Amino acid sequence: MLTKYLSRYFGYDSFRDGQEEIIQHLLKGEHVLGVLPTGGGKSICYQLPALLFPGITIVVSPLISLMEDQVIQLKNMGLFIATYINSQLSYEEIVYRLKGLEQGKTKILYVSPEKLQQEAFFNRLKK
Known part of the structure; x- marks a missing residue:
């Protein structure tokens, strides 16, 4: 079943070593520590579940x-x-991206660690 989604969304016919196992654990709601080498396809391990989870x-x-x-x-x-929010964006651009997030236009939000330390930003994400 997962291979069907991998092919549909990402165009790959098969998973790399470790990817499918990591994704299966995530889909079961389990905590996972996935250690893959550089170029091992770590991003698929959170991007594919993001598409499947509400x-x-x-x-x-x-x-x-x-x-x-x-x-x-x-x-x-x-x-x-997907979108991202980091310290290089203007305030207006951040507000625009957060509105898209609130409207359900975004499934994956990449955020820098320093943004999560800002209380107002963190509280807005909690919504």
Whole structure:
């Protein structure tokens, strides 16, 4: 079943080592620590479940360029489900992206750790 979604959303015919096992545990609601090598396909391990779960998946990343690359990659695949919020965005752009989040236009939100430390931002995410 998972391979069907992998193919439909991401265009891959099979999982890399460890990916399917990680995703199966996540879909059961279990806590998972997934350790994969660089280039091992870690992003599929949270992107695919994000598409299958209701609600929003929040990905905390200190790497701004990675956030941007992930969002662009998903959009290039026709999956307009992701956005990012970090310290390089203007206040207006952050407000715009949060409104999209509240309207259900976003399934995956990439956010920098320092944003989560801002009480007002964190409280808005709790909504």
